[in-house]
Amino acid sequence: MKIIVNEKELKEYFDGLARLLQQNAAQPPASDPLDASTLLAELRQTIREELTLIGLEGQRDVGAYSLKKLKQVFEPYTGKPAELLTPAGTVEGTITKVGGDCLVMREHGGSSVMVPLEQLVAFQLTGKQVEQ
Template sequence: MKIIVNEKELKEYFDGLARLLQPRSAQEPALEPLNASTLMTELRQTIREELTLIGLEEQRDIGSYSLNKLKSVFEPYTGKPAELLTPAGTIEGTIAKVGGDYLVVREHGGTSVMVPLEQLVAFQLTGKQVER
């Protein structure tokens, strides 16, 4: 077996390998001394970002709680005729299914429509209602 090697490429290879194996302190240039005002600015920015993330998580949790509450409101009306108002228009039919964050309404023509609960503007039962 014969291997042909370029001497220059071989030298560059071993020099790069030596740089990788050197201790980190020898590779990194000396860091600038920390400026207190710069450090405070960076800390404040990091704290603001963390607080924003915490606020977004709380809003998401509140949204899921309200959707779960809406689901429990609609579950007793499964199988009943209803009229739903959404930003896209009015949907009239029978509530076929109540999901975690949606309703499935079967319209009079047989078409099923999935309505996200967060898109629901108004709701009312239709048809003959009997008070007990």
């Protein structure tokens, strides 16, 4: 698993957390040891939740970047015959449109099929190709 984190925000977060802990340490100790352990448990839970949120945001950013990159890869092939392999099967035809998150293929029978970019397993140009 890869987590992309803004180091500055993460440093500020932990600096703020350290200041909170120092403030609590400066106060007189709690008379009930359960209060301190409850505080620690809540603090740990908050840290876990924050780290989970940071991880999810990073994954979302990586996914959006990947889709943009795939779109750029497929745009030059608009109007060309191709074969796309997806988990649902193979789609053969001509790429008619490259959208933000999908390809539109016109199959040989004339029907159009939308293929989500995130579902592509393999891609291959078909037919006779001429280099210019």
